[in-house]
Amino acid sequence: MSEHRLEDALRDSLRREEPPAGFAAKILAQTVGGPALHVVPGRERSWVQRPLGLAMAAAIAAMAIVPAVMVEQHRREQERGLKAKQELLTALAITREQFQQAKARVQRATGEQR
Amino acid sequence: MNRARRILLPVMAAVCFAGIAAAQDVDLKALDRLGEHARSKTVVTLNSALLKLGAAFLSADGDSDADAIKSLIGKLKAIYVRVYEFQSPGQYSDKDLEAFRAMLSSPRWTPVVDVQDHKESSQIYFLMSASSDKLGGVAVLSAEPKKVTVVYIDGELDPSDIAKLSGNMGIPEIHDLDKIRRGDNKSGK
Numbered sequence: 001m002s003e004h005r006l007e008d009a010l011r012d013s014l015r016r017e018e019p020p021a022g023f024a025a026k027i028l029a030q031t032v033g034g035p036a037l038h039v040v041p042g043r044e045r046s047w048v049q050r051p052l053g054l055a056m057a058a059a060i061a062a063m064a065i066v067p068a069v070m071v072e073q074h075r076r077e078q079e080r081g082l083k084a085k086q087e088l089l090t091a092l093a094i095t096r097e098q099f100q101q102a103k104a105r106v107q108r109a110t111g112e113q114r
Numbered sequence: 115m116n117r118a119r120r121i122l123l124p125v126m127a128a129v130c131f132a133g134i135a136a137a138q139d140v141d142l143k144a145l146d147r148l149g150e151h152a153r154s155k156t157v158v159t160l161n162s163a164l165l166k167l168g169a170a171f172l173s174a175d176g177d178s179d180a181d182a183i184k185s186l187i188g189k190l191k192a193i194y195v196r197v198y199e200f201q202s203p204g205q206y207s208d209k210d211l212e213a214f215r216a217m218l219s220s221p222r223w224t225p226v227v228d229v230q231d232h233k234e235s236s237q238i239y240f241l242m243s244a245s246s247d248k249l250g251g252v253a254v255l256s257a258e259p260k261k262v263t264v265v266y267i268d269g270e271l272d273p274s275d276i277a278k279l280s281g282n283m284g285i286p287e288i289h290d291l292d293k294i295r296r297g298d299n300k301s302g303k
Contacts, residue, residue, distance in 0.1 A: 099280030
């Protein structure tokens with residue numbers, strides 16, 4: 001029985017009571033010193049709108065992208081160089097072959113004339 | 115001001131035209147007709163920058179002849195090579211080579227070899243330099259029943275370079291080039 005009484009007492013003391021009429025206006029009038037102001041909560045700026053956040057994001061992106069670009073550039077340069085080397089050797093080999101062929105043809109032609 | 119412009123503009127135009135005319139002294143487009151019927155063609159065009167790059171990669175590979183090749187190509191502006199191979203004889207005619215031969219018949223070019231051996235011919239022309247004892251270029255035209263080869267070397271060459279070009283100088287044989295391409299020979303030779 002005593003438990004029931006305790007519960008009732010707690011319920012009584014924790015019961016929600018509506019504030020008297022004009023309570024909020026009175027409080028605002030005392031704190032601001034004037035009529036109640038309509039306060040609109042400011043919208044929080046995202047990281048994109050913050051210059052520092054933007055700069056950090058750009059720096060991180062650059063740190064990730066720049067080495068990859070450099071590696072790719074080096075690979076392409078390497079490829080281009082090997083191709084140029086191959087073509088240079090091909091050109092020189094064909095040139096030599098042509099000179100040797102011409103020499104052999106001249107020798108054959110002059111040999112036949114004798 | 116206007117008078118100066120009137121004099122300068124035609125002079126500048128003439129200089130530009132002369133430059134273009136010199137550059138077009140040998141136009142390999144004259145060989146385009148050959149390519150239409152060829153079974154295969156090899157086209158190598160190396161301008162000054164690519165020549166230097168190729169030579170640099172020869173050095174990087176530790177090629178012992180890299181220095182000799184570098185000095186040989188040091189003053190060259192370009193090397194052009196065209197090889198057209200045909201399925202059977204008669205797929206091209208002398209007429210297809212006429213336009214190219216006509217370019218080399220200008221007084222600036224001197225034929226140094228012109229040999230006809232059965233159905234094959236070789237012609238070598240030197241571009242004589244008026245200002246020095248060096249050559250300004252070399253053109254080679256070889257015609258066989260199933261193959262036409264044209265080499266045009268544009269740039270300053272010492273006559274002794276021709277001997278080097280026709281010698282070995284560490285340049286691989288043509289049939290070895292395919293092996294190099296496949297990576298069979300890692301030395302680059």
